[in-house]
Amino acid sequence: MLLAASIACGLIGWSGEVLLLPVAMVFPALWAMSPLRMVAAFVSAGYFLAASRGLPQGVANFYAADLWPGLLLWVGASLSFVAVHAAAWTLPVRGRLLKGHPEKGRAVRYLAVGVLTGLPPFGITGWAHPLTAAGVLFPGWGWWGLIATAAGLLVMTTRVWPAAAVTLGGFWLWSAATWTEPKLPDGWKAVDLEQGQMLGRDGSLEQHRDLIATVRVAAADGSRVFLLPESALGFWTPTVSRLWQDAIRDLNITVLAGAAVVDPQGYDNVMVAVSADEVRIVYRERMPVPVSMWRPWLAWTGQGGGARAHFFENTAVEIGSTRIAPLICYEQLILWPVVQSMLHRPSIIVATGNGWWTKGTSIVSIQKASTVAWAKLFDLPVVMAFNT
Incomplete structure (x- = not known):
């Protein structure tokens, strides 16, 4: 029993x-x-x-x-x-x-x-x-x-x-x-995508132009910050950086999106912020998915590859004058990343995910439910963008 x-x-x-x-x-x-x-x-x-x-x-x-x-x-x-x-x-x-x-x-x-x-x-x-x-x-x-x-x-x-x-x-x-859903922060807009496993893997110019067009259409409502899902921009390179900055230079907006920064020792799963004035990496994931992404034994054995875990870094970051608590994918399922971020008194919870691989499961729904629960506890607005 x-x-x-x-x-x-x-x-x-x-x-x-x-x-x-x-x-x-x-x-x-x-x-x-x-x-x-x-x-x-x-x-x-x-x-x-x-x-x-x-x-x-x-x-x-x-x-x-x-x-x-x-x-x-x-x-x-x-x-x-x-x-x-x-x-x-x-x-x-x-x-x-x-x-x-x-x-x-x-x-x-x-x-x-x-x-x-x-x-x-x-x-x-x-x-x-x-x-x-x-x-x-x-x-x-x-x-x-x-x-x-x-x-x-x-x-x-x-x-x-x-x-x-x-x-x-x-x-x-x-x-x-008396339940009500958390509020969407003023001026922010989530751009959900349905591109399956191709998101982040297709780094072609055509793919980036399609995403840019999606953002420009969304910008018609006057929002100032646009959130794209985890891995939306694929591999982050100087060329991709210039492409995106030039494409939105005539708009007074900031695009916050997922990408991967690769080097010979492995890679970082990141959020980047792109605006007409600057392009920067604002967040490096603290806890990538164990085994499929985070493989510390590769470094221990002298091999390269795998995502790095930045356990206690960038727990809250600034987007303009707004402090956000960023949570990428797996971080929404465990306790310590969000509690760690709340210690820094953020104004918004920002959650992204690339959930194409969860088809036929409730994993994305659980991620969203967990994020909403934390947002309600601390009475914070929340913005979430997922690819399915």
Whole structure:
């Protein structure tokens, strides 16, 4: 029953519907109820694998292969999550982490779990973190909402979890009844694309001219900043830079778009800003997708290739006079990049993705739901651009 319930938590909470994210907060109670460490491990695996169920199909799409590589990566990605939860588990009644206080013992252990799975190195694959639900339960509360959600998760591991569930359920119902989508920042416009796997791979002049034409048409509404998806400009070179700057020189706009900066040691997944006055790289991705993009073992063995991870750099960047929190693709699925950015008090959350490989899955919907939840928590406008 615990395993079935944990799978249901993962399936429903991470369905891609933002208002269902609080279902994930039942998981700590199921973990705490587990009578054996092995059961706790299976409960944790059930939740994680259900929440990340789109990964096998996504990997198969990305590599044009069968499901086996995706299944192996899916299970491998769950290992750190399961290991942390299994190691931190204690007996439901007889745990004695804090002498004489088994309830506090479980809560303290789950606090450690939440921190470890939210921050590197375990947080590198820390998808489906229940804290993401804070924006649904406590929209506009900011850091206090995050603290209240963390406290609720800890109480869910104690004997009074039914009372905590009822209280959190009340906040959930009130939020759902009064829910509004985050605002789009004034003067900003997202340009979604449907170019499939060709986006970023087709670097022809014709492709760039088509994108430029799309932006120029969009600029007719008077917006000042235009956001294009991850990888929209392909390989970033001086020639591409000049082409784009010359093409929009007569417009008073800024184009913010994804690109790749390549060198012999590897590449950076970046956002670039192009305007009539300047062209610059404004953001280098902090956490590229592990294995498919980020392959640190290549550098360790003296080989080149793979995307670099800029873990603690450019957490918030300036676009004109506006400070933004940039999140590229995978960064929208894990906890620490957005929390790290919020420490710098941005005015806008800017999220991009190139989700052609997620066809047949809910991965892009989950990315968007997670981003919206964070925007609601900190009462920030959000702009998102995706390619599918």
